[in-house]
Amino acid sequence: MPDGAAPVLAVSGLKTVFRTRGGEIHAVNDVGFRLRPGELLGVVGESGSGKSVTMMSLLGLLPSPPAEVRAGVVLFDGRDLLKLAPEELRGVRGGGIGFIFQDPMTSLNPVFTVGFQIMEPLRRHMGLDRRRAAARAAELLDLVGIPDARARLADFPHQFSGGMRQRVMIAIALACDPRVLIADEPTTALDVTIQAQILELVRDLRRKLGMAIIWITHDLGVIAGIADRVMVMYAGQVVEEAPVAAVFANPRHPYTRALLETIPHVRGQRAPRLKVIEGQPPILLAAPAACPFRARCAHAMPRCAAENPALRAAGTGHAVACHWDAPAGREARHG
């Protein structure tokens, strides 16, 4: 992985396991990445690829049991978050690292006003008194583009639309000036025209506030428009990591390549038939000893069944976990 400015967040060797009646599910296997100040790291993968579980593991957000973070180091602010006491970790969660969840409907408390929910972290983590917290909350609502911010502090979540609720969630996450913002599929539950509003807001906030962002999504279109660097996850591990332009112009992992081929487009050429990735992602009953994508891979070879490929350098800032040497460029675009 490339070195640049000192990362604000550095994760290595993260392993998370879920204990279920059917056995252990190895949801995250040896995941590592670095987040540089001010950058937006897009994390792409399908459901079950471990992208959300990875990020929730960092902050101790997974219920345990069944979840168990088995190994790993998460360096933030010179401390290993995995070794912090629950009380200290709570300080990090509200203060240094903000989190935005997918569904703004269920992640706001319906019985408290929006103002109360924005003021809560301000009073708890920043020790503001009621008046100053209220003023700051109004500022925050204004910052995320909610008209008539001061008056709306007294409203309850159901009085806001889906897009507005997601803006409130963003305001809460931004409350304590976090240096890192983790957004877990923040626009997936929203309609496209509302998603466009939120993406525009995030672009704007980055310009104004300059925090580093981890943006989890399954939508490659969203990633293309917003990310600086992209990490592709499959079956609980990182299969490719690269600057955004390189991922789309020169994907090196067969999974990334196939994913880019399978999605239809609204602009440009229309393919007569969609390319398909046959089969399904594996169920991770054990930490994979072989490449987890090999059963669906067009380039699988004997070595793939014998050895799980580790991330290796494949160009500037580009890393891939694959035994196959991909030629430059994309697969032939059909249509």
Next chain:
Amino acid sequence: MAEAARRPLVEVRGLRMYFPITAGLFRRKVGDVKAVDDVSLDIFEGETLGLVGESGCGKSTCGRAILRLYDITAGSIRLDGVEIGHLGQAELRRLRPRMQMVFQDPQASLNPRMTLAGIIGEPLVEHARMTPAGRLERIYALMDAVGLNRAFANRYPHEFSGGQRQRIGIARALALNPGFIVCDEPIAALDVSIQAQVVNLLEELQARFGLTYLFISHDLSMVRHIATRVAVMYLGGIVEIADRDMLYSAPLHPYTQALLSAVPEPDPEGESRRRRIILVGDVPSPARPPAGCRFSTRCPRVMDICRRQAPELLPAAAGGMVACHLHTLQDQPTAGRTGGPRAAPREPSGQIQQGELR
């Protein structure tokens, strides 16, 4: 699809589906949610009509109303020339084999206590006289058609992945050889890599059995892939309907333009250069739709007349139909779909985007 056979299989005229809003102890009716408000459309035999729009626009209600899963408030629905808009349940039941539905959530639409063979065979038990052996034969044939292994016939839905469950739902919809299938967000719950499998299957089955689809989706790129014609819905009404290529290359209605412009493309370079139309505000409530044009509260090109008078869905000069004063005000397009002498050319979508505002 086939241009030759332009016979409408489904004709919908003035369809209205209102849900009452009640209040108080005696559940007095205080208003209506106008989920579908005056929708007229034709679905031609063998085609796939895409019905797109954002959540709450009434597209699913529209699909369900066309299949008469509701008692509709007003309007006419003809299936293969037969009026079904106001038929009773018994008569509808006789027609059910000809029109089927594939639901969004294969988890919720399959009975967890029935085996796969039981689920796929249920329509056969209900509607077809068959010996058990004949039925099993048919079940196997359907499983083959949708790519499910025959060995799974006695398993239960929870043993299958989302994509496979959707195949079960499709097999059940096909069991009685329907001509018309409403696919209500059939891929929305599936992962990207599985969506293509299901969409390709739907296309294969259409070619093989001559099916007609109403494909309801909010995924504009997938609709562009599968549909032959596309109808765009906003707040209970259709704002534009046109052939797929026409709609995507030169959308006429400002809402269609904004909707298409809002879809992010997996192309970082293009995304950084592309100018987007960012609509302000949210969709109004269908219980209190705005006066005049439905879209007037968010339209970047709103005019005075739009707030007073609702535009009708009329044939546009350049083809298709559009409900917008911008396109119907000056030249009343009596000329029809093929375009008349006063036909304004469809503007390429890039030029219309001057209305970029936030």
